[in-house]
Amino acid sequence: MRLVLVPSRYRKNSSVSVLHSCILRLRWVQEWTLLCAPARSKYRLNQIFLRDHIVWWFTLDLAMKKKTILVTAASRGLGFSVAQSLVKEGATVIICSRTEKSLQEAVESLGPSSKYVIADVSKPEDILTLVEQVSDSTSHLDGLFVNAGGPPPGEFSDISDSEWRESFELTLMSAVRLTREFLPLLKKSKDASILYSTSISVKQPIPNLLLSNALRPAVIGMMRTLADEIGPDGIRVNAICPGYIQTDRVTQLFEASTDSSLKANLISQIPLGRIGSPNEFGAVCTFLLSPIASYIHGALLLVDGGLYRGMM
Structure with a gap:
Protein backbone atom coordinates (compact mmCIF):
# COMPACT_ATOMS: atom_id res chain seq x y z
CA MET A 1 0.00 0.00 0.00
CA ARG A 2 1.35 3.46 -0.90
CA LEU A 3 0.34 6.93 0.18
CA VAL A 4 0.54 9.45 -2.63
CA LEU A 5 0.45 13.24 -2.37
CA VAL A 6 -0.86 15.08 -5.42
CA PRO A 7 -1.87 18.71 -5.96
CA SER A 8 -5.58 19.10 -5.24
CA ARG A 9 -6.13 20.78 -8.61
CA TYR A 10 -5.48 17.40 -10.25
CA ARG A 11 -7.83 15.48 -7.96
CA LYS A 12 -10.80 15.68 -10.35
CA ASN A 13 -8.74 15.34 -13.50
CA SER A 14 -10.01 12.49 -15.67
CA SER A 15 -6.42 11.32 -16.17
CA VAL A 16 -6.38 10.08 -12.59
CA SER A 17 -9.38 7.79 -12.96
CA VAL A 18 -7.02 4.94 -12.13
CA LEU A 19 -7.50 5.99 -8.52
CA HIS A 20 -11.06 4.69 -8.48
CA SER A 21 -9.62 1.92 -6.31
CA CYS A 22 -8.43 4.30 -3.60
CA ILE A 23 -9.62 3.26 -0.18
CA LEU A 24 -9.03 6.50 1.64
CA ARG A 25 -9.37 10.20 0.77
CA LEU A 26 -8.47 12.88 3.25
CA ARG A 27 -7.91 16.60 2.78
CA TRP A 28 -4.53 17.76 4.04
CA VAL A 29 -4.25 21.51 4.70
CA GLN A 30 -5.86 23.28 1.71
CA GLU A 31 -3.59 22.53 -1.17
CA TRP A 32 -3.11 18.78 -1.12
CA THR A 33 -5.23 15.66 -1.13
CA LEU A 34 -3.91 12.51 0.50
CA LEU A 35 -4.69 9.42 -1.53
CA CYS A 36 -4.13 5.83 -0.46
CA ALA A 37 -3.94 3.42 -3.41
CA PRO A 38 -3.05 -0.28 -3.74
CA ALA A 39 0.65 -1.00 -4.21
CA ARG A 40 -0.04 -2.72 -7.51
CA SER A 41 -0.83 0.73 -8.96
CA LYS A 42 2.75 1.92 -8.56
CA TYR A 43 3.70 1.93 -12.23
CA ARG A 44 0.51 3.68 -13.33
CA LEU A 45 0.83 6.22 -10.57
CA ASN A 46 4.36 7.02 -11.67
CA GLN A 47 3.24 7.42 -15.24
CA ILE A 48 0.47 9.83 -14.32
CA PHE A 49 1.87 11.87 -11.51
CA LEU A 50 5.42 12.42 -12.69
CA ARG A 51 3.78 14.33 -15.50
CA ASP A 52 1.62 16.21 -13.00
CA HIS A 53 4.44 17.03 -10.56
CA ILE A 54 4.08 14.34 -7.95
CA VAL A 55 5.65 15.36 -4.66
CA TRP A 56 6.44 11.96 -3.12
CA TRP A 57 5.08 8.60 -2.12
CA PHE A 58 5.98 6.29 0.70
CA THR A 59 5.18 2.75 1.80
CA LEU A 60 3.10 1.72 4.81
CA ASP A 61 5.22 -0.89 6.59
CA LEU A 62 3.27 -3.72 8.21
CA ALA A 63 6.39 -4.65 10.23
CA MET A 64 6.39 -8.25 8.98
CA LYS A 65 10.10 -8.49 8.23
CA LYS A 66 11.79 -11.10 10.42
CA LYS A 67 8.38 -12.55 11.31
CA THR A 68 7.79 -16.27 10.87
CA ILE A 69 4.23 -17.32 10.05
CA LEU A 70 2.75 -20.79 9.60
CA VAL A 71 -0.07 -21.01 7.06
CA THR A 72 -1.90 -24.33 6.90
CA ALA A 73 -3.61 -25.81 3.84
CA ALA A 74 -1.71 -23.27 1.76
CA SER A 75 -0.62 -24.96 -1.45
CA ARG A 76 -3.50 -23.26 -3.27
CA GLY A 77 -6.72 -21.34 -2.70
CA LEU A 78 -7.16 -18.89 0.16
CA GLY A 79 -4.23 -20.28 2.14
CA PHE A 80 -1.88 -19.70 -0.77
CA SER A 81 -3.17 -16.15 -1.24
CA VAL A 121 -4.35 -31.09 9.37
CA SER A 122 -7.31 -33.44 9.87
CA LYS A 123 -4.88 -36.12 11.15
CA PRO A 124 -3.48 -35.77 14.70
CA GLU A 125 -0.25 -37.57 13.83
CA ASP A 126 0.41 -35.20 10.92
CA ILE A 127 -0.02 -32.18 13.18
CA LEU A 128 2.56 -33.61 15.59
CA THR A 129 4.96 -34.08 12.67
CA LEU A 130 4.25 -30.52 11.57
CA VAL A 131 5.05 -29.17 15.05
CA GLU A 132 8.29 -31.15 15.16
CA GLN A 133 9.50 -29.90 11.78
CA VAL A 134 8.50 -26.29 12.42
CA SER A 135 10.25 -26.40 15.81
CA ASP A 136 13.40 -27.66 14.11
CA SER A 137 13.43 -24.69 11.73
CA THR A 138 12.56 -21.83 14.10
CA SER A 139 12.85 -21.03 17.81
CA HIS A 140 9.51 -19.24 17.89
CA LEU A 141 6.41 -18.58 15.82
CA ASP A 142 5.02 -15.09 15.28
CA GLY A 143 1.78 -16.06 13.61
CA LEU A 144 -0.49 -18.99 12.85
CA PHE A 145 -3.08 -18.89 10.09
CA VAL A 146 -5.43 -21.78 10.82
CA ASN A 147 -6.96 -22.94 7.58
CA ALA A 148 -8.38 -26.21 6.26
CA GLY A 149 -10.32 -27.35 3.26
CA GLY A 150 -14.04 -26.83 3.63
CA PRO A 151 -16.42 -29.71 4.37
CA PRO A 152 -18.27 -31.14 1.37
CA PRO A 153 -21.57 -29.66 0.21
CA GLY A 154 -24.83 -31.40 0.95
CA GLU A 155 -28.24 -31.16 2.56
CA PHE A 156 -29.26 -32.83 5.82
CA SER A 157 -30.80 -35.91 4.23
CA ASP A 158 -27.69 -36.53 2.11
CA ILE A 159 -25.03 -36.54 4.85
CA SER A 160 -23.91 -39.79 6.49
CA ASP A 161 -22.49 -40.27 9.99
CA SER A 162 -19.02 -40.84 8.56
CA GLU A 163 -19.20 -37.53 6.67
CA TRP A 164 -20.21 -35.77 9.90
CA ARG A 165 -17.22 -37.30 11.73
CA GLU A 166 -14.75 -36.51 8.95
CA SER A 167 -15.96 -32.92 8.73
CA PHE A 168 -15.76 -32.57 12.52
CA GLU A 169 -12.11 -33.63 12.41
CA LEU A 170 -11.34 -31.35 9.47
CA THR A 171 -13.21 -28.23 10.52
CA LEU A 172 -13.09 -28.11 14.32
CA MET A 173 -10.52 -30.55 15.63
CA SER A 174 -7.83 -29.38 13.21
CA ALA A 175 -8.20 -25.88 14.68
CA VAL A 176 -8.18 -27.25 18.24
CA ARG A 177 -5.05 -29.34 17.73
CA LEU A 178 -3.11 -26.73 15.76
CA THR A 179 -3.78 -24.15 18.45
CA ARG A 180 -2.90 -26.47 21.33
CA GLU A 181 0.30 -27.82 19.79
CA PHE A 182 1.67 -24.49 18.55
CA LEU A 183 0.92 -22.41 21.65
CA PRO A 184 4.36 -23.09 23.19
CA LEU A 185 6.12 -21.70 20.08
CA LEU A 186 3.72 -18.76 19.87
CA LYS A 187 4.35 -17.85 23.51
CA LYS A 188 8.03 -17.37 22.69
CA SER A 189 7.16 -14.48 20.36
CA LYS A 190 6.76 -10.93 21.62
CA ASP A 191 3.61 -10.26 19.61
CA ALA A 192 2.13 -13.50 18.31
CA SER A 193 -1.18 -13.75 16.51
CA ILE A 194 -3.56 -16.57 15.60
CA LEU A 195 -6.05 -16.05 12.79
CA TYR A 196 -8.78 -18.62 12.10
CA SER A 197 -10.17 -18.84 8.59
CA THR A 198 -13.86 -19.69 8.78
CA SER A 199 -16.73 -18.61 6.54
CA ILE A 200 -19.66 -16.24 6.30
CA SER A 201 -21.65 -19.34 7.24
CA VAL A 202 -20.90 -18.52 10.90
CA LYS A 203 -23.16 -15.47 10.48
CA GLN A 204 -25.87 -16.88 8.23
CA PRO A 205 -26.44 -20.38 6.77
CA ILE A 206 -25.38 -21.02 3.19
CA PRO A 207 -27.71 -23.24 1.15
CA ASN A 208 -26.38 -26.76 0.49
CA LEU A 209 -23.51 -26.30 3.00
CA LEU A 210 -25.03 -27.84 6.11
CA LEU A 211 -21.73 -29.19 7.47
CA SER A 212 -20.06 -25.80 7.24
CA ASN A 213 -23.10 -24.06 8.74
CA ALA A 214 -23.12 -26.45 11.70
CA LEU A 215 -19.41 -26.85 12.48
CA ARG A 216 -17.70 -23.54 11.75
CA PRO A 217 -19.52 -21.60 14.51
CA ALA A 218 -17.77 -23.91 17.00
CA VAL A 219 -14.42 -22.46 15.87
CA ILE A 220 -15.73 -18.97 16.63
CA GLY A 221 -16.81 -20.09 20.10
CA MET A 222 -13.32 -21.43 20.74
CA MET A 223 -11.71 -18.24 19.41
CA ARG A 224 -13.82 -16.00 21.65
CA THR A 225 -12.92 -18.09 24.69
CA LEU A 226 -9.23 -18.14 23.81
CA ALA A 227 -9.27 -14.35 23.62
CA ASP A 228 -9.78 -14.37 27.41
CA GLU A 229 -7.51 -17.31 28.14
CA ILE A 230 -4.38 -16.48 26.13
CA GLY A 231 -4.74 -12.73 25.71
CA PRO A 232 -2.78 -12.20 28.96
CA ASP A 233 0.10 -14.13 27.35
CA GLY A 234 0.29 -11.47 24.64
CA ILE A 235 -1.20 -13.70 21.94
CA ARG A 236 -3.95 -12.17 19.84
CA VAL A 237 -6.69 -14.34 18.35
CA ASN A 238 -9.12 -13.35 15.63
CA ALA A 239 -11.23 -14.97 12.94
CA ILE A 240 -11.81 -13.97 9.35
CA CYS A 241 -14.97 -14.89 7.48
CA PRO A 242 -14.70 -14.85 3.70
CA GLY A 243 -17.80 -14.60 1.62
CA TYR A 244 -17.56 -15.75 -1.98
CA ILE A 245 -13.93 -15.52 -3.12
CA GLN A 246 -12.94 -16.76 -6.58
CA THR A 247 -11.21 -20.03 -5.64
CA ASP A 248 -11.42 -23.58 -6.97
CA ARG A 249 -13.82 -24.45 -4.13
CA VAL A 250 -16.26 -21.69 -5.02
CA THR A 251 -16.10 -22.77 -8.65
CA GLN A 252 -16.86 -26.33 -7.49
CA LEU A 253 -19.88 -25.15 -5.53
CA PHE A 254 -21.27 -23.34 -8.55
CA GLU A 255 -20.69 -26.36 -10.80
CA ALA A 256 -22.29 -28.75 -8.29
CA SER A 257 -25.49 -26.73 -8.22
CA THR A 258 -28.38 -27.69 -10.47
CA ASP A 259 -29.33 -24.01 -10.68
CA SER A 260 -27.57 -22.57 -13.73
CA SER A 261 -28.35 -19.03 -12.61
CA LEU A 262 -26.86 -19.50 -9.12
CA LYS A 263 -23.74 -17.39 -9.73
CA ALA A 264 -25.61 -14.49 -11.32
CA ASN A 265 -28.23 -14.55 -8.56
CA LEU A 266 -25.54 -14.57 -5.90
CA ILE A 267 -23.64 -11.65 -7.39
CA SER A 268 -26.86 -9.68 -7.52
CA GLN A 269 -27.06 -10.00 -3.71
CA ILE A 270 -23.53 -8.66 -3.11
CA PRO A 271 -23.57 -4.85 -2.76
CA LEU A 272 -20.16 -4.57 -4.45
CA GLY A 273 -21.57 -6.53 -7.38
CA ARG A 274 -18.80 -9.09 -7.77
CA ILE A 275 -17.04 -12.12 -6.32
CA GLY A 276 -13.95 -11.26 -4.26
CA SER A 277 -10.39 -12.01 -5.39
CA PRO A 278 -7.94 -14.16 -3.38
CA ASN A 279 -5.50 -11.23 -3.27
CA GLU A 280 -8.07 -9.08 -1.48
CA PHE A 281 -8.57 -11.76 1.12
CA GLY A 282 -4.83 -12.32 1.58
CA ALA A 283 -4.17 -8.63 2.16
CA VAL A 284 -6.72 -8.41 4.99
CA CYS A 285 -5.32 -11.54 6.65
CA THR A 286 -1.79 -10.15 6.48
CA PHE A 287 -2.93 -6.97 8.20
CA LEU A 288 -4.64 -8.93 11.00
CA LEU A 289 -1.54 -11.07 11.53
CA SER A 290 0.74 -8.03 11.60
CA PRO A 291 1.82 -5.93 14.61
CA ILE A 292 -0.08 -3.02 13.05
CA ALA A 293 -3.28 -4.78 14.23
CA SER A 294 -1.92 -5.03 17.77
CA TYR A 295 -5.18 -4.01 19.49
CA ILE A 296 -7.53 -6.15 17.41
CA HIS A 297 -8.30 -9.18 19.58
CA GLY A 298 -11.22 -11.59 19.77
CA ALA A 299 -12.67 -10.05 16.61
CA LEU A 300 -14.64 -11.56 13.76
CA LEU A 301 -14.04 -9.79 10.45
CA LEU A 302 -16.14 -10.31 7.33
CA VAL A 303 -14.57 -10.13 3.88
CA ASP A 304 -17.71 -10.58 1.84
CA GLY A 305 -18.36 -7.47 -0.25
CA GLY A 306 -21.27 -6.57 2.03
CA LEU A 307 -23.17 -9.84 1.49
CA TYR A 308 -24.05 -10.22 5.17
CA ARG A 309 -26.51 -7.55 6.19
CA GLY A 310 -27.00 -8.32 9.87
CA MET A 311 -26.37 -5.67 12.51
CA MET A 312 -24.30 -7.96 14.74
Whole structure:
Protein backbone atom coordinates (compact mmCIF):
# COMPACT_ATOMS: atom_id res chain seq x y z
CA MET A 1 0.00 0.00 0.00
CA ARG A 2 1.35 3.46 -0.90
CA LEU A 3 0.34 6.93 0.18
CA VAL A 4 0.54 9.45 -2.63
CA LEU A 5 0.45 13.24 -2.37
CA VAL A 6 -0.86 15.08 -5.42
CA PRO A 7 -1.87 18.71 -5.96
CA SER A 8 -5.58 19.10 -5.24
CA ARG A 9 -6.13 20.78 -8.61
CA TYR A 10 -5.48 17.40 -10.25
CA ARG A 11 -7.83 15.48 -7.96
CA LYS A 12 -10.80 15.68 -10.35
CA ASN A 13 -8.74 15.34 -13.50
CA SER A 14 -10.01 12.49 -15.67
CA SER A 15 -6.42 11.32 -16.17
CA VAL A 16 -6.38 10.08 -12.59
CA SER A 17 -9.38 7.79 -12.96
CA VAL A 18 -7.02 4.94 -12.13
CA LEU A 19 -7.50 5.99 -8.52
CA HIS A 20 -11.06 4.69 -8.48
CA SER A 21 -9.62 1.92 -6.31
CA CYS A 22 -8.43 4.30 -3.60
CA ILE A 23 -9.62 3.26 -0.18
CA LEU A 24 -9.03 6.50 1.64
CA ARG A 25 -9.37 10.20 0.77
CA LEU A 26 -8.47 12.88 3.25
CA ARG A 27 -7.91 16.60 2.78
CA TRP A 28 -4.53 17.76 4.04
CA VAL A 29 -4.25 21.51 4.70
CA GLN A 30 -5.86 23.28 1.71
CA GLU A 31 -3.59 22.53 -1.17
CA TRP A 32 -3.11 18.78 -1.12
CA THR A 33 -5.23 15.66 -1.13
CA LEU A 34 -3.91 12.51 0.50
CA LEU A 35 -4.69 9.42 -1.53
CA CYS A 36 -4.13 5.83 -0.46
CA ALA A 37 -3.94 3.42 -3.41
CA PRO A 38 -3.05 -0.28 -3.74
CA ALA A 39 0.65 -1.00 -4.21
CA ARG A 40 -0.04 -2.72 -7.51
CA SER A 41 -0.83 0.73 -8.96
CA LYS A 42 2.75 1.92 -8.56
CA TYR A 43 3.70 1.93 -12.23
CA ARG A 44 0.51 3.68 -13.33
CA LEU A 45 0.83 6.22 -10.57
CA ASN A 46 4.36 7.02 -11.67
CA GLN A 47 3.24 7.42 -15.24
CA ILE A 48 0.47 9.83 -14.32
CA PHE A 49 1.87 11.87 -11.51
CA LEU A 50 5.42 12.42 -12.69
CA ARG A 51 3.78 14.33 -15.50
CA ASP A 52 1.62 16.21 -13.00
CA HIS A 53 4.44 17.03 -10.56
CA ILE A 54 4.08 14.34 -7.95
CA VAL A 55 5.65 15.36 -4.66
CA TRP A 56 6.44 11.96 -3.12
CA TRP A 57 5.08 8.60 -2.12
CA PHE A 58 5.98 6.29 0.70
CA THR A 59 5.18 2.75 1.80
CA LEU A 60 3.10 1.72 4.81
CA ASP A 61 5.22 -0.89 6.59
CA LEU A 62 3.27 -3.72 8.21
CA ALA A 63 6.39 -4.65 10.23
CA MET A 64 6.39 -8.25 8.98
CA LYS A 65 10.10 -8.49 8.23
CA LYS A 66 11.79 -11.10 10.42
CA LYS A 67 8.38 -12.55 11.31
CA THR A 68 7.79 -16.27 10.87
CA ILE A 69 4.23 -17.32 10.05
CA LEU A 70 2.75 -20.79 9.60
CA VAL A 71 -0.07 -21.01 7.06
CA THR A 72 -1.90 -24.33 6.90
CA ALA A 73 -3.61 -25.81 3.84
CA ALA A 74 -1.71 -23.27 1.76
CA SER A 75 -0.62 -24.96 -1.45
CA ARG A 76 -3.50 -23.26 -3.27
CA GLY A 77 -6.72 -21.34 -2.70
CA LEU A 78 -7.16 -18.89 0.16
CA GLY A 79 -4.23 -20.28 2.14
CA PHE A 80 -1.88 -19.70 -0.77
CA SER A 81 -3.17 -16.15 -1.24
CA VAL A 82 -2.39 -15.42 2.42
CA ALA A 83 1.11 -16.89 2.03
CA GLN A 84 1.68 -14.74 -1.06
CA SER A 85 0.65 -11.57 0.75
CA LEU A 86 2.83 -12.36 3.76
CA VAL A 87 5.88 -12.98 1.59
CA LYS A 88 5.34 -9.68 -0.20
CA GLU A 89 5.46 -7.94 3.18
CA GLY A 90 8.79 -9.59 4.01
CA ALA A 91 7.68 -12.43 6.29
CA THR A 92 9.18 -15.90 6.34
CA VAL A 93 6.36 -18.33 5.62
CA ILE A 94 6.00 -22.03 6.37
CA ILE A 95 3.16 -23.70 4.51
CA CYS A 96 1.66 -27.15 4.77
CA SER A 97 -0.67 -29.28 2.71
CA ARG A 98 -1.30 -32.94 1.96
CA THR A 99 0.40 -33.17 -1.44
CA GLU A 100 4.12 -32.65 -1.91
CA LYS A 101 3.88 -31.81 -5.61
CA SER A 102 1.48 -28.93 -5.01
CA LEU A 103 3.62 -27.73 -2.10
CA GLN A 104 6.74 -27.72 -4.26
CA GLU A 105 4.95 -25.67 -6.90
CA ALA A 106 3.67 -23.25 -4.26
CA VAL A 107 7.10 -22.72 -2.68
CA GLU A 108 8.66 -22.25 -6.12
CA SER A 109 6.14 -19.48 -6.74
CA LEU A 110 6.52 -17.92 -3.27
CA GLY A 111 10.31 -17.76 -3.41
CA PRO A 112 13.23 -18.37 -1.03
CA SER A 113 11.54 -16.94 2.07
CA SER A 114 9.13 -19.88 2.14
CA LYS A 115 9.38 -23.55 3.04
CA TYR A 116 6.93 -26.41 3.29
CA VAL A 117 5.95 -29.40 5.41
CA ILE A 118 3.70 -32.21 4.19
CA ALA A 119 0.78 -32.50 6.61
CA ASP A 120 -2.93 -33.26 6.59
CA VAL A 121 -4.35 -31.09 9.37
CA SER A 122 -7.31 -33.44 9.87
CA LYS A 123 -4.88 -36.12 11.15
CA PRO A 124 -3.48 -35.77 14.70
CA GLU A 125 -0.25 -37.57 13.83
CA ASP A 126 0.41 -35.20 10.92
CA ILE A 127 -0.02 -32.18 13.18
CA LEU A 128 2.56 -33.61 15.59
CA THR A 129 4.96 -34.08 12.67
CA LEU A 130 4.25 -30.52 11.57
CA VAL A 131 5.05 -29.17 15.05
CA GLU A 132 8.29 -31.15 15.16
CA GLN A 133 9.50 -29.90 11.78
CA VAL A 134 8.50 -26.29 12.42
CA SER A 135 10.25 -26.40 15.81
CA ASP A 136 13.40 -27.66 14.11
CA SER A 137 13.43 -24.69 11.73
CA THR A 138 12.56 -21.83 14.10
CA SER A 139 12.85 -21.03 17.81
CA HIS A 140 9.51 -19.24 17.89
CA LEU A 141 6.41 -18.58 15.82
CA ASP A 142 5.02 -15.09 15.28
CA GLY A 143 1.78 -16.06 13.61
CA LEU A 144 -0.49 -18.99 12.85
CA PHE A 145 -3.08 -18.89 10.09
CA VAL A 146 -5.43 -21.78 10.82
CA ASN A 147 -6.96 -22.94 7.58
CA ALA A 148 -8.38 -26.21 6.26
CA GLY A 149 -10.32 -27.35 3.26
CA GLY A 150 -14.04 -26.83 3.63
CA PRO A 151 -16.42 -29.71 4.37
CA PRO A 152 -18.27 -31.14 1.37
CA PRO A 153 -21.57 -29.66 0.21
CA GLY A 154 -24.83 -31.40 0.95
CA GLU A 155 -28.24 -31.16 2.56
CA PHE A 156 -29.26 -32.83 5.82
CA SER A 157 -30.80 -35.91 4.23
CA ASP A 158 -27.69 -36.53 2.11
CA ILE A 159 -25.03 -36.54 4.85
CA SER A 160 -23.91 -39.79 6.49
CA ASP A 161 -22.49 -40.27 9.99
CA SER A 162 -19.02 -40.84 8.56
CA GLU A 163 -19.20 -37.53 6.67
CA TRP A 164 -20.21 -35.77 9.90
CA ARG A 165 -17.22 -37.30 11.73
CA GLU A 166 -14.75 -36.51 8.95
CA SER A 167 -15.96 -32.92 8.73
CA PHE A 168 -15.76 -32.57 12.52
CA GLU A 169 -12.11 -33.63 12.41
CA LEU A 170 -11.34 -31.35 9.47
CA THR A 171 -13.21 -28.23 10.52
CA LEU A 172 -13.09 -28.11 14.32
CA MET A 173 -10.52 -30.55 15.63
CA SER A 174 -7.83 -29.38 13.21
CA ALA A 175 -8.20 -25.88 14.68
CA VAL A 176 -8.18 -27.25 18.24
CA ARG A 177 -5.05 -29.34 17.73
CA LEU A 178 -3.11 -26.73 15.76
CA THR A 179 -3.78 -24.15 18.45
CA ARG A 180 -2.90 -26.47 21.33
CA GLU A 181 0.30 -27.82 19.79
CA PHE A 182 1.67 -24.49 18.55
CA LEU A 183 0.92 -22.41 21.65
CA PRO A 184 4.36 -23.09 23.19
CA LEU A 185 6.12 -21.70 20.08
CA LEU A 186 3.72 -18.76 19.87
CA LYS A 187 4.35 -17.85 23.51
CA LYS A 188 8.03 -17.37 22.69
CA SER A 189 7.16 -14.48 20.36
CA LYS A 190 6.76 -10.93 21.62
CA ASP A 191 3.61 -10.26 19.61
CA ALA A 192 2.13 -13.50 18.31
CA SER A 193 -1.18 -13.75 16.51
CA ILE A 194 -3.56 -16.57 15.60
CA LEU A 195 -6.05 -16.05 12.79
CA TYR A 196 -8.78 -18.62 12.10
CA SER A 197 -10.17 -18.84 8.59
CA THR A 198 -13.86 -19.69 8.78
CA SER A 199 -16.73 -18.61 6.54
CA ILE A 200 -19.66 -16.24 6.30
CA SER A 201 -21.65 -19.34 7.24
CA VAL A 202 -20.90 -18.52 10.90
CA LYS A 203 -23.16 -15.47 10.48
CA GLN A 204 -25.87 -16.88 8.23
CA PRO A 205 -26.44 -20.38 6.77
CA ILE A 206 -25.38 -21.02 3.19
CA PRO A 207 -27.71 -23.24 1.15
CA ASN A 208 -26.38 -26.76 0.49
CA LEU A 209 -23.51 -26.30 3.00
CA LEU A 210 -25.03 -27.84 6.11
CA LEU A 211 -21.73 -29.19 7.47
CA SER A 212 -20.06 -25.80 7.24
CA ASN A 213 -23.10 -24.06 8.74
CA ALA A 214 -23.12 -26.45 11.70
CA LEU A 215 -19.41 -26.85 12.48
CA ARG A 216 -17.70 -23.54 11.75
CA PRO A 217 -19.52 -21.60 14.51
CA ALA A 218 -17.77 -23.91 17.00
CA VAL A 219 -14.42 -22.46 15.87
CA ILE A 220 -15.73 -18.97 16.63
CA GLY A 221 -16.81 -20.09 20.10
CA MET A 222 -13.32 -21.43 20.74
CA MET A 223 -11.71 -18.24 19.41
CA ARG A 224 -13.82 -16.00 21.65
CA THR A 225 -12.92 -18.09 24.69
CA LEU A 226 -9.23 -18.14 23.81
CA ALA A 227 -9.27 -14.35 23.62
CA ASP A 228 -9.78 -14.37 27.41
CA GLU A 229 -7.51 -17.31 28.14
CA ILE A 230 -4.38 -16.48 26.13
CA GLY A 231 -4.74 -12.73 25.71
CA PRO A 232 -2.78 -12.20 28.96
CA ASP A 233 0.10 -14.13 27.35
CA GLY A 234 0.29 -11.47 24.64
CA ILE A 235 -1.20 -13.70 21.94
CA ARG A 236 -3.95 -12.17 19.84
CA VAL A 237 -6.69 -14.34 18.35
CA ASN A 238 -9.12 -13.35 15.63
CA ALA A 239 -11.23 -14.97 12.94
CA ILE A 240 -11.81 -13.97 9.35
CA CYS A 241 -14.97 -14.89 7.48
CA PRO A 242 -14.70 -14.85 3.70
CA GLY A 243 -17.80 -14.60 1.62
CA TYR A 244 -17.56 -15.75 -1.98
CA ILE A 245 -13.93 -15.52 -3.12
CA GLN A 246 -12.94 -16.76 -6.58
CA THR A 247 -11.21 -20.03 -5.64
CA ASP A 248 -11.42 -23.58 -6.97
CA ARG A 249 -13.82 -24.45 -4.13
CA VAL A 250 -16.26 -21.69 -5.02
CA THR A 251 -16.10 -22.77 -8.65
CA GLN A 252 -16.86 -26.33 -7.49
CA LEU A 253 -19.88 -25.15 -5.53
CA PHE A 254 -21.27 -23.34 -8.55
CA GLU A 255 -20.69 -26.36 -10.80
CA ALA A 256 -22.29 -28.75 -8.29
CA SER A 257 -25.49 -26.73 -8.22
CA THR A 258 -28.38 -27.69 -10.47
CA ASP A 259 -29.33 -24.01 -10.68
CA SER A 260 -27.57 -22.57 -13.73
CA SER A 261 -28.35 -19.03 -12.61
CA LEU A 262 -26.86 -19.50 -9.12
CA LYS A 263 -23.74 -17.39 -9.73
CA ALA A 264 -25.61 -14.49 -11.32
CA ASN A 265 -28.23 -14.55 -8.56
CA LEU A 266 -25.54 -14.57 -5.90
CA ILE A 267 -23.64 -11.65 -7.39
CA SER A 268 -26.86 -9.68 -7.52
CA GLN A 269 -27.06 -10.00 -3.71
CA ILE A 270 -23.53 -8.66 -3.11
CA PRO A 271 -23.57 -4.85 -2.76
CA LEU A 272 -20.16 -4.57 -4.45
CA GLY A 273 -21.57 -6.53 -7.38
CA ARG A 274 -18.80 -9.09 -7.77
CA ILE A 275 -17.04 -12.12 -6.32
CA GLY A 276 -13.95 -11.26 -4.26
CA SER A 277 -10.39 -12.01 -5.39
CA PRO A 278 -7.94 -14.16 -3.38
CA ASN A 279 -5.50 -11.23 -3.27
CA GLU A 280 -8.07 -9.08 -1.48
CA PHE A 281 -8.57 -11.76 1.12
CA GLY A 282 -4.83 -12.32 1.58
CA ALA A 283 -4.17 -8.63 2.16
CA VAL A 284 -6.72 -8.41 4.99
CA CYS A 285 -5.32 -11.54 6.65
CA THR A 286 -1.79 -10.15 6.48
CA PHE A 287 -2.93 -6.97 8.20
CA LEU A 288 -4.64 -8.93 11.00
CA LEU A 289 -1.54 -11.07 11.53
CA SER A 290 0.74 -8.03 11.60
CA PRO A 291 1.82 -5.93 14.61
CA ILE A 292 -0.08 -3.02 13.05
CA ALA A 293 -3.28 -4.78 14.23
CA SER A 294 -1.92 -5.03 17.77
CA TYR A 295 -5.18 -4.01 19.49
CA ILE A 296 -7.53 -6.15 17.41
CA HIS A 297 -8.30 -9.18 19.58
CA GLY A 298 -11.22 -11.59 19.77
CA ALA A 299 -12.67 -10.05 16.61
CA LEU A 300 -14.64 -11.56 13.76
CA LEU A 301 -14.04 -9.79 10.45
CA LEU A 302 -16.14 -10.31 7.33
CA VAL A 303 -14.57 -10.13 3.88
CA ASP A 304 -17.71 -10.58 1.84
CA GLY A 305 -18.36 -7.47 -0.25
CA GLY A 306 -21.27 -6.57 2.03
CA LEU A 307 -23.17 -9.84 1.49
CA TYR A 308 -24.05 -10.22 5.17
CA ARG A 309 -26.51 -7.55 6.19
CA GLY A 310 -27.00 -8.32 9.87
CA MET A 311 -26.37 -5.67 12.51
CA MET A 312 -24.30 -7.96 14.74
